Amino acid sequence: VNHKIEDLLPLKPNWLHILLALSGGDQHGYGIMQDVLDRTSGKVRLWPATLYGSLRAMMEAELIEEPARRPAEEDDDARRRYYKLTAFGKRVLAAEVARLEDLLASVRDRRTRSSEA
């Protein structure tokens, strides 16, 4: 299946959160949920069905995959599946971040100009 980065942008907020969570290292689903919760100070909670539905769709879009190797033994929760970013997932995340930065820059630019005027 051929995926293009542009087709996926702007990224769904849930997907962005999941990609961000995985950019810090391989995680299982519950770990992703906790990571997002912590990072957003409890504001964004990925409920289980939404989380795993998104993971399923992101696997199909080849943004994430299951790692070939399990994590180091002390971190390994054998019951759970782990997920990692694919190279394509990393590119999509970078592209989305760049898009958001451009957006923010233009908002700041507008603000500075209106305060100068």
Place this chain on the structure above:
Amino acid sequence: MKMNGVIRLFRALARAYPEEFRATYGDDMEAAAEDTVRSMLARRGWRQSLVPLVRMLFDMLLRLPAEYGAEMRQDARLAVRLMRKTPVVTAAAAASLGIGISSVTGTFSLFDRVVLSATPQVAAPERLVRLQGTASFPDYEHYRDASRSIEALSAYVAPVPFVVKHGGEKERVWGHIVTPDYFATLGTPIYAGAADLSAGHPTAVLSYRLWQRRFGSSRAILGQTVSINGKAVEITGVAAEGFQGASPMMSAADLFLPTTVQEQVAPELARGALTDRKVAAFQVIGRLAPGATMQEAETELDGIARRLEQSRGDTEAAQNMARRAHLVPGGRLLPVPDRNLPMLMSFPLLLNGLTLWIAGASVAHMRLARTAARSRELAVRLSLGASRARLVRQLLTETVLIALLAGGIGLCLAWSSLVSFRDILSLMPEYMQLAVPLDLRAVLFTVAIAIASGFAIGGGPSLRNDAARTQ
């Protein structure tokens, strides 16, 4: 206790998810739900957790159709890919099924329009009744004068050819010779002029389309005389647009002359047509009195006919116990009695249904052959963990897609055949112009047929394949 109940509820919901989704994510999702419930209750207690728990419940419920939808999209994508790989088989299947569907839809629309439609431009068509067969003029007059359950009764001769000469051009036009109350009985509006059919001299009413075509829609023609069958006849009016007489399917009329014109104008009135009881030249149509039913009117006319025979001293006829008068609905395009409608409607549908069945059977055979050829692919998918139900769904999806394609083809064919039906009719001016719309019910009917035949055709091979696997 309560907590276990909540967890059980989430587990039950998780089990409702599609099998393949559950195989990969089910355990994790259940565990995540369980962990969430536990940690939330431990940290916040019941009161604070209620709203988030309800939200989680809704999340589980709302994602459920989304997951099934995703699976169906995946099936559809795979099906489209397979159909593209075998375009000839796909096209043949869709075309043969489409032709079957088009014949059912077209027939349904046509019969619906022709059999069930009301005569155009008559008032309250459901109150009109028609005497089956023909009657003599004296009998008609007798019925008209004696009947209480029929408030207005008219008679006409149809079809009658007239030679109309106007502006040096001769043309044969079909018309009716009518009793002067004809338009009043039918409740037909007059577009221009008046339906003055009881003047002392010969008069005529034109149909709208004849007026338009032959007289250029000119009002100057009203009150003018035109040569009809070589005699001068005054044109007094133009009937409402679309009115082609009381029996437009059997004998569409463009010219209406009264029975008071002499037989020099209308030879049909010669040889005692207006006076001899033995000459049954007239069709009789009437309007039921308020509150009267067709059965009551029929019984009454029958009694009138019997009394008439007795008064004439016709003892031979008096022996005959059969009904003298039969009434049929008078406001329909075809004078079909209600009891014959189911037969009339179902027979062609049945015939076309058989065509569809044959088309379906041939498609089923093609699919069966393909399914057999694909047994390897299906076996591979089974061994990769696909459930049998999922494979059956996959095969059904392919068939339903073909059926929908066929439904589209069928609709186009049915529509174009109805258009050509109208075009053929318009080449024959003695017929009523009848546009048959492809009505919404027919469209829904087709889609239903398409999907049902998809299931019927897909089901067979799928089940067979299923059976083959379990052996």
